[in-house]
Amino acid sequence: MTSPGLEYTPNAPASVAAGAGWRGVLAPPVVALSTLLAALVATEAAGVSFRDPDNVAAGYLALVGASVALLVGLDIWARAARRTRTWRPARDAMRAVQRERWTRHRGISVAAALVSFYVTYLAYRNLKGVIPMLRPDELFDSQLAAVDRALFAGRDPATLLHDVLGGGLMTHALSSLYVAFIVFLPLSLAVALVFARDLSTTLFYATALSVNWVLGAASYFVWPALGPAYADAGLFAHLPRSEVTHLQQILLDDRVAWLRDPTTATPQAIAAFASLHVAMSFTALLAAHLLGLSRRLKIALWAWMVVTLISTIYLGWHYVVDDVAGLAIGAAALWLAKLMTGFDWREARRRQQAA
Numbered sequence: 001m002t003s004p005g006l007e008y009t010p011n012a013p014a015s016v017a018a019g020a021g022w023r024g025v026l027a028p029p030v031v032a033l034s035t036l037l038a039a040l041v042a043t044e045a046a047g048v049s050f051r052d053p054d055n056v057a058a059g060y061l062a063l064v065g066a067s068v069a070l071l072v073g074l075d076i077w078a079r080a081a082r083r084t085r086t087w088r089p090a091r092d093a094m095r096a097v098q099r100e101r102w103t104r105h106r107g108i109s110v111a112a113a114l115v116s117f118y119v120t121y122l123a124y125r126n127l128k129g130v131i132p133m134l135r136p137d138e139l140f141d142s143q144l145a146a147v148d149r150a151l152f153a154g155r156d157p158a159t160l161l162h163d164v165l166g167g168g169l170m171t172h173a174l175s176s177l178y179v180a181f182i183v184f185l186p187l188s189l190a191v192a193l194v195f196a197r198d199l200s201t202t203l204f205y206a207t208a209l210s211v212n213w214v215l216g217a218a219s220y221f222v223w224p225a226l227g228p229a230y231a232d233a234g235l236f237a238h239l240p241r242s243e244v245t246h247l248q249q250i251l252l253d254d255r256v257a258w259l260r261d262p263t264t265a266t267p268q269a270i271a272a273f274a275s276l277h278v279a280m281s282f283t284a285l286l287a288a289h290l291l292g293l294s295r296r297l298k299i300a301l302w303a304w305m306v307v308t309l310i311s312t313i314y315l316g317w318h319y320v321v322d323d324v325a326g327l328a329i330g331a332a333a334l335w336l337a338k339l340m341t342g343f344d345w346r347e348a349r350r351r352q353q354a355a
Contacts, residue, residue, distance in 0.1 A: 014286025024341040025109045028116035030341070032123070032208045035217075039123035046133035048262045050126050053269075057122035064186045065114060071101060071194040110193045113206040117189060124213040127284040131224050132259055140223040140232035142188065143275060144319040151320060158228055158235055161314045167239050171230040175242035181277050185209075188284050200341065201348050205287055208337035212279050215329045220271040229316025237317045244315045269321035275318045280327030281308045283333050290334070292349040 043050045052058055078096045086102070148157050167172075186322035189209055196202040229236050229248050255268035285301040287293075312318040318326075338345065 032116035032119040035123040046130035067275040204343035211333040225272035255290040274325030279329040282330030
């Protein structure tokens, strides 16, 4: 998701400038604290310590936080440049934009949403890690694979994609695009935090992304599964080695070590149902349509969505059923975020179209 532009609207009503009430501001922290509490309870029940595996959550928070700070500077400069019609706006013009747009209320709200997102992610990672302890010896790969084959007249959908798309270059291309999700997600969040037209839109989208973590973790507990690449590795043995096969092996090694000794090992991170790559991508796509963002952005997000769907099946991360569930989670996250924040997307769309 991105902003409709870097427009400066000097006559915007005060409600737009303020952007959100306390309901919207509190929504991301409420999601974070609730998920954190659930993770603390789950790790205690599993007999393992709550942790930040390899400091990933802290690292992402620091990196994305720095990126958001830089983007805020870019936002101020671009709006001042548009107002003064020069690429070198005076400091007074930039200070005026900063005072008007980046108020203390907006700055604290954006920072809280960013921290909340990564606290939720941290809790999600711990919940994901303890699934084998709390649902031991329960895997639904055979059932999910059977549904897939029933949908495709007895054939495995991954095999069909391999036959149609081939291997070689296509494998490496889809692998790179799949791994690019680690850039897509924080970029989507950072751009929304900074460039959304008003604060209510920012908090609505940030809340929706956080809710995805919660619904995804819940789905893992409902139907634990490893995914086709682990449950039936022979289907993918003919594909060339790629970034994804390397990553899949690392995750498998982590899972084996975790199950052997969870006191020192990195928490396992394998879970097929449902696909959060698909869920998060669909949330971004639906948000772009709901808010009436630019046609080019929507086309780009549709292309990303299609590639994500194909790559999850082709590379063996997910079953088709997982992707369908991911679409449902992505839509549900927006609906729940709307309820939590009180966001009126119709009004936001009208403002966007009037700009």
